[in-house]
Structures are given as structure tokens and as C-alpha cells.
Amino acid sequence: MALTGCQTKNSSSGNGGGNGGGTGSASGGGGPAAGKIVIMVGGAAKVIYMPAKLTEQLGYFKDEGLNVELQDTPAGVTAETQLLAGQAQGVVGFYDHTIDIQAKDSSKCLESVVQFANVPGEVEVVSKKNQGTIKSPSDFKGKKLGVTSQGSSTDFLTQYLAGxxxxSTSQYTTVKAGADATFIGALTSGGIDAGMTTDPTVARLTKTGQGSVLLDMRTAAGTQKALGGLYPASSLYMSCDWVNANKPTVQKLANAFVKTLKFINSNSADTIASKMPADYAGGDKQLYVKAINDSKGMFTGDGVMDEGGAKNVLTVLGSFSGNVKPKKDQIDLSKTYTTEFVKAAK
Incomplete structure (x- = not known):
């Protein structure tokens, strides 16, 4: 399945008229272009990040008078780097990056302003060859485990599950396996024995029998079983400074994304798929519909962070992360997310 949508810059059709277009870098300085809001997406074709492209496709950015450019990047950690460098104003990625960055440098502040999902939407998939030998994370010893990239949220979750x-991390090999076709190639060639990925990659691997589901974190029940509670993940996060300096624009972004979340919750997977770019289906529309259907239940209907879930993310990271563990008691969760904008959304 060649899922190549958003591999290059994808500008929305909005013209940024009026005062809707925010400017400025992640720290509030000069932005890439006047009136343009650049949002990095940590894998635009992944169903977990579907709200980003779907909002553009539905015209909701334009309705808010926003000029949004979505830029695809293969891993969330790369998107975070771009944001911190002032190359973007927002990231559609995992909430856990906001906690990780505070632990690394307390002078830096990132916060989720719209929480797309309170579960990861990730699946640990085992290759056909290893289905008889990897039956739980306790069997990870001596195995090659695929993650999007080192330092990514899939890496965080893999470390936690293994522990x-x-x-321990020294007892298995972490392999940068990417996503989509790259991940599939690694799993089927023996480059990895198991790995963490999302739909629609999961749908393809299970359809062909090349992979089987070991741990399913697309649902609340599966997430609680694997991680001991909810784990808010897919979100729009931004620099706290930029948010404070551009509140009217952030509100418009929240309006657009909450409208999309309501659309997802009130429409069938088939209807949602029909709104997405055709190439996202990779030539198999029915499989793409299945992928959306298997994951759409993960999305919140209002963009509101689950408070207990946020605490569990800190608990999970604080159990193994070299950055977070020694500073767990110093992390201020109130600086890692806000519900101000989603609660005021139209």
C-alpha cells in the first residue's frame, strides 16, 4: 500500500484573510511567511493524525479565515525539532513530547491545545515468522523491535512495555523502521521481529497475514491493559509562548479541529474516507475504510484532554525515561496542555 499523501508541502485553500492568520516562530518571533501557519504532521497518512488533513479537506481552516500549510515529516521527534527551531507554529503529534521537553529543559514549554485522542492508536505487530515465539513483551529479549525512530513516541512506548x-533496553535491539511501506518491508524481510505501528499499516499486515496484533492500543480497554490507564496521544501541540501571543488564531484552530472531531464521531468510516485524498487509500479503498473504522473510536468528540490520562502519561514516562524519571516530581502538567480553547470552541 503506497501511502504517499502529504509527502510534500500541502497548503490549504484558505487565503488567510482578515486577522485569522497568525504569524511568528515557535517563540513568537518572525514566522515563515506573513499570515501563514505551518503545522508539522508526524506522518500525515497515519489514521491517528487524520484530523489534520481531514480538516483541510473539509475546508474548516478556510472557514475560520486561516492560511494553514501542513508539512509531513516521518517522525514526531523531527516535528518537535522543527517547532522548537521556529520552522513551524504547531505540531500534530503525540502529547508525551510536551512532558519530555519540559524534563529536558524547563525553560522550554510546549502544550497540547487540542487533544485528538486519549489513547495512542498504536499496535504492536509481530511478524509471521515470530508469531509463535513473541506472545508478550516478556518475549522481547533478544529481538529486533521496530519504532518510527529513536526518541519517538513509539520508542517511548516500546521501552515501557519491554520494561x-x-x-531492559539493552536486551533488545531498537530498529528505526519508519512507517507505512518502510515498516512493512522491515517486518516482512526480517529486519525487525516485531514493531509498533498504526493504521492503515496494521490493516494491510493483518489482511495479508504478514503480521499479527500482539498489543492493541486503539481502544481504551486495550490501552488500559497495556499501559495501566489512558494515554492521551495524538494532539495539536504548540509553543506556550506562541499560544499566549496568538490566542485569537489558536482559538480559530481549535474551532476548526473540534468541528472535524465532531465530523469523525458523527460519520461512517466510508464517508470519512471519501473526504480524504484518494492516494491515502493506496489503491485499496475498502482496506482504507477498514483501517479508519478500526481506529476512529479513538478520537475525542470535543478535543478535551483527559486529566487522569495526562497523569498516566507522566507515570509511564517516569518509570523508564532517562529524561523524565529523575525529574518526575518536578514536572508541572498544567504547563503541558490547556483546555481553554477547545472548551470555547464553536
Whole structure:
């Protein structure tokens, strides 16, 4: 399945008229272009980040008078770097990056302003060859485990699951397997024995029998079983300074994204798929519809962060992360997300 949508810059059809277009870098300085809002997406074709492109496709950015440019990047950690460098005003990625960055440097502040999902939407998939030998994370010892990239949220979750199973990071090999076709190639060629990925990659691997689901974090029940509670993940996060300096624009972004979340919750997977770019289906529309249907339940209907879930993310990261563990008690969760804008959304 060649899922190549958003591989290059994708500008919305909005013209940024009026005072809707915010400017400025992540720290509030001069932005890439006057009136343009650049949002990095940590894998635009992934269903977990579907609200970004779907909002553009539905014209909701334009309705708010916003000029938004979505830029695809293969991994969330790369998107975070771009944001901190002032190359973007927002990131559609995992909420856990906001906690990780505070632990690394307390002078830096990132916050989720719209929470798309309170579960990861990630799946640990085992290759056909290893289905009989990897039956739980305790079997990760000596295995090659695929993640999007080192330092990514899939890497965080893999470390936690392995540790919970009694396997240290030195007892397995972390492999940068990317996503989509790259991940599939790594799993089927033996480059990895198992790995963490999302739909629609999961749908393809299970359809062909090349992979089977070991841990399913697309649902609240599956997430609680794997991680001990909810784990808010897919979100729009931004620099706290930029948010404070551009509140009217952030409100318009929240309006657009909350409208999209309501659309997802009130429409069928088939209807949603029909609104997405045709190439996202990779030549198999029905499989793409299945992928959306298998994951759409993860999305919130209002963009509001689950407070207990946010605490659980800190608990998970604080159990293994070299950055977070020694500073767990110093992390101020109130600086990592806000519900101000989604609660005021139209």
C-alpha cells in the first residue's frame, strides 16, 4: 500500500484573510511567511493524525479565515525539532513530547491545545515468522523491535512495555523502521521481529497475514491493559509562548479541529474516507475504510484532554525515561496542555 499523501508541502485553500492568520516562530518571533501557519504532521497518512488533513479537506481552516500549510515529516521527534527551531507554529503529534521537553529543559514549554485522542492508536505487530515465539513483551529479549525512530513516541512506548515485561533496553535491539511501506518491508524481510505501528499499516499486515496484533492500543480497554490507564496521544501541540501571543488564531484552530472531531464521531468510516485524498487509500479503498473504522473510536468528540490520562502519561514516562524519571516530581502538567480553547470552541 503506497501511502504517499502529504509527502510534500500541502497548503490549504484558505487565503488567510482578515486577522485569522497568525504569524511568528515557535517563540513568537518572525514566522515563515506573513499570515501563514505551518503545522508539522508526524506522518500525515497515519489514521491517528487524520484530523489534520481531514480538516483541510473539509475546508474548516478556510472557514475560520486561516492560511494553514501542513508539512509531513516521518517522525514526531523531527516535528518537535522543527517547532522548537521556529520552522513551524504547531505540531500534530503525540502529547508525551510536551512532558519530555519540559524534563529536558524547563525553560522550554510546549502544550497540547487540542487533544485528538486519549489513547495512542498504536499496535504492536509481530511478524509471521515470530508469531509463535513473541506472545508478550516478556518475549522481547533478544529481538529486533521496530519504532518510527529513536526518541519517538513509539520508542517511548516500546521501552515501557519491554520494561514492564522484565526486559531492559539493552536486551533488545531498537530498529528505526519508519512507517507505512518502510515498516512493512522491515517486518516482512526480517529486519525487525516485531514493531509498533498504526493504521492503515496494521490493516494491510493483518489482511495479508504478514503480521499479527500482539498489543492493541486503539481502544481504551486495550490501552488500559497495556499501559495501566489512558494515554492521551495524538494532539495539536504548540509553543506556550506562541499560544499566549496568538490566542485569537489558536482559538480559530481549535474551532476548526473540534468541528472535524465532531465530523469523525458523527460519520461512517466510508464517508470519512471519501473526504480524504484518494492516494491515502493506496489503491485499496475498502482496506482504507477498514483501517479508519478500526481506529476512529479513538478520537475525542470535543478535543478535551483527559486529566487522569495526562497523569498516566507522566507515570509511564517516569518509570523508564532517562529524561523524565529523575525529574518526575518536578514536572508541572498544567504547563503541558490547556483546555481553554477547545472548551470555547464553536
Amino acid at each position: 514492564k515485561g522484565g526486559v
